[in-house]
Amino acid sequence: MSREKIPQLICPAGSLPALKAAIDNGADAVYLGYKNDTNARNFAGLNFDEKAMREGIRYAQSRGRHVLLAINTFAQPGRDADWQRAVDGAAEMGVDAVILADVGLLDYAARRHPDLRLHLSVQGSATSYEAVNFAQREFGVRRAVLPRVLTLAQVENVITNTSVEIEVFGFGSLCVMNEGRCWLSSYATGESPNTVGACSPAKYVKWEKTPGQMTTRLNGILIDRFDDNEAAGYPTLCKGRFEVGGETYYALEEPTSLNVLEILPDIARIGVAAIKIEGRQRSPTYVAQVTKNMRAALDALAREEGQYRVEAAWQSELSKVSEGSQVTLGAYSRPWR
Amino acid sequence: MGKKISIPKFQLPAIIARIGGKLPQWPHTMTLIAGLNATVKMKLLPVESLSVLEGRSFFVEVLDTGGKAHFTCRDGLFRPLFSPAQTPDLAFRANLSAFMQLLARQEDPDTLFFNRELSIEGDTELGLYVKNMLDAVEWPQLPKLPGFSH
Numbered sequence: 431m432s433r434e435k436i437p438q439l440i441c442p443a444g445s446l447p448a449l450k451a452a453i454d455n456g457a458d459a460v461y462l463g464y465k466n467d468t469n470a471r472n473f474a475g476l477n478f479d480e481k482a483m484r485e486g487i488r489y490a491q492s493r494g495r496h497v498l499l500a501i502n503t504f505a506q507p508g509r510d511a512d513w514q515r516a517v518d519g520a521a522e523m524g525v526d527a528v529i530l531a532d533v534g535l536l537d538y539a540a541r542r543h544p545d546l547r548l549h550l551s552v553q554g555s556a557t558s559y560e561a562v563n564f565a566q567r568e569f570g571v572r573r574a575v576l577p578r579v580l581t582l583a584q585v586e587n588v589i590t591n592t593s594v595e596i597e598v599f600g601f602g603s604l605c606v607m608n609e610g611r612c613w614l615s616s617y618a619t620g621e622s623p624n625t626v627g628a629c630s631p632a633k634y635v636k637w638e639k640t641p642g643q644m645t646t647r648l649n650g651i652l653i654d655r656f657d658d659n660e661a662a663g664y665p666t667l668c669k670g671r672f673e674v675g676g677e678t679y680y681a682l683e684e685p686t687s688l689n690v691l692e693i694l695p696d697i698a699r700i701g702v703a704a705i706k707i708e709g710r711q712r713s714p715t716y717v718a719q720v721t722k723n724m725r726a727a728l729d730a731l732a733r734e735e736g737q738y739r740v741e742a743a744w745q746s747e748l749s750k751v752s753e754g755s756q757v758t759l760g761a762y763s764r765p766w767r
Numbered sequence: 768m769g770k771k772i773s774i775p776k777f778q779l780p781a782i783i784a785r786i787g788g789k790l791p792q793w794p795h796t797m798t799l800i801a802g803l804n805a806t807v808k809m810k811l812l813p814v815e816s817l818s819v820l821e822g823r824s825f826f827v828e829v830l831d832t833g834g835k836a837h838f839t840c841r842d843g844l845f846r847p848l849f850s851p852a853q854t855p856d857l858a859f860r861a862n863l864s865a866f867m868q869l870l871a872r873q874e875d876p877d878t879l880f881f882n883r884e885l886s887i888e889g890d891t892e893l894g895l896y897v898k899n900m901l902d903a904v905e906w907p908q909l910p911k912l913p914g915f916s917h
C-alpha cells in the first residue's frame with residue numbers, strides 16, 4: 431500500500447517529555463492543550479504553559495511533524511474571551527491546526543483566522559456525514575474526529591459521503607457515551623468534560639485501601655470495589671460496578687481499552703486519514719510505548735498490505751499499558767447499531 | 768543509539784521487609800529527601816508546582832524492603848517529618864522494582880496503578896499533581912556509559 435494511504439499517527443502529549451517521546455517514536459502529529467479549562471484533559475499539573483508549548487512546536491515542526499492544539503471544551507457563560515484568546519494564541523504560535531468543539535468558537539476561529547486549519551473535536555459529537563459536512567460548509571473544517579461509538583461500516587459511510595478528512599481513535603481508554611453528550615460526571619459532581627475539561631475531576635475521587643480491598647468513590651458515590659489482585663480502572667461512573675436487578679456488574683461498560691491493530695488494514699482501506707491515540711493524562715513512558723508499537727504496525731502495513739499480521743510483541747506491549755484487563759475493538763466490530 | 772537498561776519486575780523476599788521495617792528509617796529518608804532537593808536546586812521542578820506541595824505531608828513506603836519515609840515541603844524544599852500526622856495527605860506504596868521502573872521511566876504510573884503494583888492513597892488531586900509534575904521533568908541526559916551502549 432502506498433505511503434500516502436497509510437493513516438497518519440496522532441499521539442497525545444500532556445507534557446514536553448511526552449511530546450518528545452511521541453515525536454522520537456514516530457508520531458506524524460501530536461495533540462496537546464493549554465494548562466486550563468479550554469481543553470478536555472484539564473488535570474492538575476498536566477499540559478503546556480506558553481514556554482513549553484513554543485518549545486514543543488519547535489521540536490515537532492523542525493522534524494517535519496505537526497502540532498494540533500485541542501481547545502475542545504465549551505466556552506462557559508461570560509467567559510467567551512478566554513476561549514477566543516486560546517485560539518488567537520494558537521494562531522500566533524503557529525500550530526498546524528486547532529481542534530475545536532464549540533460551534534461559537536469554530537465560527538470565531540473561521541472568521542478571525544481564515545488561514546488556521548480547523549479540526550472538529552470528538553467532543554463536537556459529529557456522528558453522521560451531515561454533521562461533518564455542516565461543519566465544513568459553515569466553518570471550513572478540514573478534519574473531523576469521530577466518537578468511539580460507530581461501527582466500521584458507519585465510519586465508512588461517513589467517509590464515502592464527505593470530503594472532510596476523517597480521524598478515528600485507534601488505542602486507549604474508552605469513553606462510550608458518545609463523547610460530548612455524556613452527563614454522568616455532571617450527575618455525580620456537577621462538573622463534566624465539556625464544562626471544566628475533566629471527567630470525574632480528581633478532587634472528587636477517593637481511593638480507600640482496606641485489607642484485601644480497594645474502594646473507589648466519586649463525590650461519595652461508591653463506584654467500585656477491587657480485590658487486591660484485580661485490575662483497577664479510572665474512577666468514572668461509566669466504568670463502575672452497580673447493582674441492577676439484584677446483580678452487581680459493570681452495568682454500563684467494562685473497563686477495557688480500545689486497540690485496533692487487528693483491523694488496521696480495514697481502517698486504511700476505507701480511507702481513514704488519521705488514527706488517534708488516547709491518553710494525554712498518561713506519562714511519557716506510555717506515549718513512547720504506544721507510539722512505537724502503532725508506528726511499527728503502520729509501517730508494516732505500508733510495506734506489505736496483503737501480508738499484514740499483528741505481531742505478538744506489539745499486542746503484548748499494548749495490553750500491558752491498557753486500562754482494565756482486556757483490549758477490545760470497541761464499537762468498530764459491534765454487530766448491532 | 769544508547770541501549771536502555773531494563774529493570775525487571777521482582778519482589779524481594781518477605782523477610783527483608785520484616786528486618787527492614789525494624790531498622791532506623793532515617794538513612795533512606797534522608798537519601799530520598801536529598802534527591803528531591805537536588806531536583807529542586809537544579810530547577811527541574813517548576814516553582815509553581817512546589818507551591819502546591821507546600822505544607823502537605825507525604826509518605827512513601829517501599830513494601831518489600833520495609834523502607835518508609837515521611838516528609839513534607841516547606842519554603843520550597845523537602846524536609847523529613849519527625850512526628851508524622853496519623854494519615855499523610857498523600858501516600859505512595861509499591862515494591863522496590865516498581866519504584867525503580869517508575870523513576871527510570873520504564874513503566875507508566877497509571878499502568879502500575881491499574882495493575883495494582885502501585886498504590887496511591889489520600890488526596891487524589893494532589894497525587895495527580897505530583898505524578899504530572901514528575902512526568903513533566905526533563906531529566907538531564909545521562910552520560911552514555913560504554914557498558915550500556917551499543
Ligand code: SF4
Nearest residue numbers: 605606607612629668
Ligand atoms: S463518564 Fe465515561 S462515558 Fe461519560 S464522559 Fe466520562 S469517560 Fe466518557
